[in-house]
Amino acid sequence: MPDPGPHEVRIEVKAIGINRADSMWRNDRYVESPIFPAGLGYDCAGLVDAVGKDVTDFAVGDTVSTIPAFSLNKYFTYGEIILAPDHAVVKHPKSLSFAEAASVWMMFITAYGALVFDADVKAGEFVIIPAASSCVGLAAIQIANHAGATPIALTRTSDKRKRLHEAGAAHVVATQEQDMVAEVMRITNGHGARVAFDPVGGADFPKLIAALTNQGIAYIYGALRMTRRSRCWR
The missing domain is CATH 3.40.50.720 (NAD(P)-binding Rossmann-like Domain)
Known part of the structure; x- marks a missing residue:
């Protein structure tokens, strides 16, 4: 069981998202190459299981999902218990199921970044x-x-x-x-x-x-x- 470090959140995963980035990562066609042993996965939703030092926005029991804003050589989401940097963790409304929350970030951030932000x-x-x-x-x-x-x-x-x-x-x-x-x-x-x-x-x-x-x-x-x-x- 990994212990969360400073600015890390430990999440009990309830659902994962599967996207093109994961496929490209598996085939070494992504923007960075895997350094083995490597994990897999950008997207998940679940419950906060523990928080590390200096984490102020989350508490045990919070319902959260991850934003794909980290290196896959440092963090991954395919697992029962995973760690994520707190800057890439968000709370989501109760109107979203775990599956829905795990599926929206990659698609909307990809489009938003290009069409609106840039x-x-x-x-x-x-x-x-x-x-x-x-x-x-x-x-x-x-x-x-x-x-x-x-x-x-x-x-x-x-x-x-x-x-x-x-x-x-x-x-x-x-x-x-x-x-x-x-x-x-x-x-x-x-x-x-x-x-x-x-x-x-x-x-x-x-x-x-x-x-x-x-x-x-x-x-x-x-x-x-x-x-x-x-x-x-x-």
Whole structure:
């Protein structure tokens, strides 16, 4: 049983989140390489079991979840009892189940960091969201709408068109059935979108660049189609 050190919280885990970062970590394709022996996992929710020195915001019995804001070589969440740095632990409302609390941080922080914190999207601007039916894609749709921007969701076929509209996408483009660049230009009256938020990369990435306005911004956050030679793109 690990004892929490200064600014550490010990958590009895009730649910874990599984995300793309975990898969990339397992395959040594993440932003840092594992130093063995290594743990696994960014996301969890549970009950505070113990607190270390200088921890002031949490007490034994608190219901908490972790934010993916630490090195996986120092902390991990796949376990019955885990340690986490107190800066990456938050209390969550009773309206959330443990499973829900373990699933939201990676998706929403990833989208928020790019669209709001960095790009500062605003009303009247367009955001292209490839793989829009993914968890981060759905979060990006919500965040773009919340900021007043217009989300353009990309999906391969029309099968998910209705669901993406229901999720808040103002426009949906089926990339295997439609000319994506032409559709984005039509939607934006020929100006292009200011932001593309892409987890894929690969051969279609130049099309996203072509669909952007002058001084547009393209983010790659998942590298789903990238190889080891493309690691610098992350």
